[in-house]
Amino acid sequence: xxxxxxxxxxxxxxxxxxxxxxxxxxxxxxxxxxxxxxxxxxxxxxxxxxxxxxxxxxxxxxxxxxxxxxxxxxxxxxxxxxxxxxxxxxxxxxxxxxxxxxxxxxxxxxxxxxxxxxxxxxxxxxxxxxxxxxxxxxxxxxxxxxxxxxxxxxxxxxxxxxxxxxxxxxxxxxxxxxxxxxxxxxxxxxxxxxxxxxx
Amino acid sequence: xxxxxxxxxxxxxxxxxxxxxxxxxxxxxxxxxxxxxxxxxxxxxxxxxxxxxxxxxxxxxxxxxxxxxxxxxxxxxxxxxxxxxxxxxxxxxxxxxxxxxxxxxxxxxxxxxxxxxxxxxxxxxxxxxxxxxxxxxxxxxxxxxxxxxxxxxxxxxxxxxxxxxxxxxxxxxxxxxxxxxxxxxxxxxxxxxxxxxxxxxxxxxxxxxxxxxxxxxxxxxxxxxxxxxxxxx
Numbered sequence: 494x495x496x497x498x499x500x501x502x503x504x505x506x507x508x509x510x511x512x513x514x515x516x517x518x519x520x521x522x523x524x525x526x527x528x529x530x531x532x533x534x535x536x537x538x539x540x541x542x543x544x545x546x547x548x549x550x551x552x553x554x555x556x557x558x559x560x561x562x563x564x565x566x567x568x569x570x571x572x573x574x575x576x577x578x579x580x581x582x583x584x585x586x587x588x589x590x591x592x593x594x595x596x597x598x599x600x601x602x603x604x605x606x607x608x609x610x611x612x613x614x615x616x617x618x619x620x621x622x623x624x625x626x627x628x629x630x631x632x633x634x635x636x637x638x639x640x641x642x643x644x645x646x647x648x649x650x651x652x653x654x655x656x657x658x659x660x661x662x663x664x665x666x667x668x669x670x671x672x673x674x675x676x677x678x679x680x681x682x683x684x685x686x687x688x689x690x691x692x
Numbered sequence: 693x694x695x696x697x698x699x700x701x702x703x704x705x706x707x708x709x710x711x712x713x714x715x716x717x718x719x720x721x722x723x724x725x726x727x728x729x730x731x732x733x734x735x736x737x738x739x740x741x742x743x744x745x746x747x748x749x750x751x752x753x754x755x756x757x758x759x760x761x762x763x764x765x766x767x768x769x770x771x772x773x774x775x776x777x778x779x780x781x782x783x784x785x786x787x788x789x790x791x792x793x794x795x796x797x798x799x800x801x802x803x804x805x806x807x808x809x810x811x812x813x814x815x816x817x818x819x820x821x822x823x824x825x826x827x828x829x830x831x832x833x834x835x836x837x838x839x840x841x842x843x844x845x846x847x848x849x850x851x852x853x854x855x856x857x858x859x860x861x862x863x864x865x866x867x868x869x870x871x872x873x874x875x876x877x878x879x880x881x882x883x884x885x886x887x888x889x890x891x892x893x894x895x896x897x898x899x900x901x902x903x904x905x906x907x908x909x910x911x912x913x914x915x916x917x918x919x920x921x922x923x924x925x
Contacts, residue, residue, distance in 0.1 A: 507787045511763045539786055539811065606814035606855050609693040609906070610737060637694070639767050641789045643814040643855075659693075679767045679789065681735055 494692060495532040497523045499558070501548035503540035504573070505678070512678035516688045526557045531566060533692060534558065538572025538676065542598065542644075543585025546577060555591060562593050567624055567669050569691070575664075575672035576646055584644055593670055596648035606643040607661055611675070613638040613683055615664075617690065621653075624669040625691045634690050636683030638663075638675040646674060695900070696907025697924050698738040699731050700858070700889055703772075705743070705755050711912045712744070713866035715821060715832075725762045732764040734921045739764075740792060740858060740889075740909050742819065743772025745834040753781035760787050769817055772834075776803050783810050792858070794819040795835040797850055804853050818854035821862045821890075822875055829878035832862060847880035856885045858909055864891025866912045871896045876903075897924055 496513050500506050500522040513520040513535075523529050536558070549555040562568050570578045577590040582598035590598070601607060614635050617626035646662045648654050654665040664673040671691055677684035701724070702710040709727040711719045721727060724741075731739050741759075743750055752773040771792025774782070779791075791811065796803045797818050808816055821832035823839050830839035831846070839862070850857065859879065861871045870893050876883070888900055889909040900908050910924075 502784070505786050505789075507760055507785050508765075512765065515763070515765065539789070541809065541812070604813075607693075608814055608856065609696055611693060640693075641767065641814055643812050676767070676789070679765055681732075681765050684765060 495519050495521050495530055496692070497521055497529055497532055497534040499534065499536050499549070499554060499574075500524050501545065501552060501554065503545055503548060504537035505539040506537060508678045509535060509537045509571070512684060512688060515685055516692070518688070518692060523554070524552070526553050529554075529557060529561065533567035533569060534561060536568070536570045536574030536577065538574050540573055541585055542573060542577055542582040542588045542590065545573060546588050546590060549577075559591060559593065562669065565624065565669050567671070567691075568593065570670070570672040571678070572642060572674060572676055575674055576644055578670065578672050579646060579648075582644065594646075594648060594665065594667065594672065595650070596646055598644050598646050601643055601645050601661070604643075607640045607645070607659070610637045610639055611657055611663065612636075613663070613675070613680075613687075615687070615690070620666050623653075623666040623671070625666060625671055631686075631690055634683060634686045636680070636686065638673075638677065638680040638683055638687075640675045642674060646672070694737075695905070695925075696737040696887065697897075697921055698740055698887060698907055698909040699736045700740045700742060700860075700909045700911050701727055701731070703741055703743050703755065705750055707755070707758055710744070711866060713912075715862035715865050717866075718744075724759065728759070728762050728764050728768075732766045736766060736910075736921055737907065738767040738769065740817075741768060741770045741788075742792060743770075745773050745795070746837045751778070753778040756782055760785070762787075771817070771819055774803065774807070776806060779803060779806055779810070783807075786811070790815045790817050792817045792819045793854070794821075795833060797853065798833050798846070799835075801849070801853055808853075814855050816853060816855050818850055818857040819860070820850075820857050821860040821865075823862050824872060824874060824878070829875060844880070851881055856887065856906055857881055858887045858889055861888070861890030865889075867891045868893060873899065894924065
């Protein structure tokens with residue numbers, strides 16, 4: 494299967510490509526609207542929200558991603574890619590984002606950062622209202638995932654998010670969206686198991 | 693959050709991995725890509741890739757360019773000679789999560805500020821090789837290639853610009869005689885943001901866990917007893 498990877502000249506595209514290939518899937522770098530197919534879309538991480546949204550906007554990819562979301566296409570956001578799914582981000586003095594999820598991205602309190610590994614479990618039978626798990630033989634992923642960030646997502650009235658004990662939103666499945674604050678592409682075997690589960 | 697067991701690898705400008713002993717003797721280990729591949733397979737929590745500058749100029753972006761297609765799924769930090777010019781090149785499509793700095797901590801912090809804007813504060817790691825001499829701490833300054841005294845202001849600055857630090861016991865590096873924990877008497881930085889490195893033993897790793905340090909970065913031991921990583925967790 495083909496996987497669209499948004500490439501606006503920012504973010505760790507190479508690592509995402511490797512992750513996709515490691516699961517016998519075919520990554521496709523998307524640098525303009527005409528290259529987008531009807532396959533799942535990954536919005537990668539490692540950049541700042543302001544610069545990333547500027548580039549998405551100048552390439553008109555922001556509006557196209559919203560259209561694809563509205564048409565039911567699977568959208569996967571990783572770290573910054575997850576954060577810009579919100580309405581707004583505090584980064585770069587405040588940035589209007591894609592608004593795919595109702596919430597905001599804020600700095601972790603007291604200028605703290607979140608670096609390291611956390612336990613991760615997902616059981617598809619317990620996740621409701623999403624497009625990712627239909628007809629899957631594999632039902633569970635159980636392992637650990639790698640976090641490295643200084644901003645965090647705060648969703649409004651959303652019970653589909655998984656929150657860590659330190660208050661940080663780890664990930665959310667909602668309809669055809671899967672957003673994750675951690676880096677699955679750097680989460681070794683768990684990251685690969687997760688991609689196989691959602692694609 | 694779990695205690696991290698990382699590994700440090702040195703890289704020369706020809707793309708060869710090096711082993712280092714007591715911060716002086718270097719031995720070529722082999723192709724860096726193979727070393728990264730093996731560390732990835734051993735499931736270390738993170739890899740710290742350092743280009744030893746030691747007073748020499750290096751073309752960091754050129755040295756690192758050949759690594760971009762190395763298929764690893766382990767968090768990677770890179771450092772050694774990162775300046776304003778190489779920063780632009782190496783952050784274009786970063787296959788690493790964090791940047792490691794030494795010289796820039798001492799003098800001009802401008803490159804660290806630029807790196808923070810591009811990658812965020814969480815991506816900034818300080819590299820602090822030290823020796824203890826006559827009850828004082830001396831910190832290695834890679835551009836000057838010498839261990840120097842530092843003031844209280846150094847620690848304040850380090851705390852504000854670096855998210856985490858790797859504290860390397862230079863005398864113990866590469867061996868198995870143990871990390872010198874006395875350094876914490878002279879070291880002024882939040883310990884939950886410190887990784888220690890240099891001659892670590894199993895006891896040292898247990899002690900680091902008890903102290904609630906962020907983690908450890910193993911040196912040569914990782915590549916000599918590769919199957920030990922799980923046992924060290």
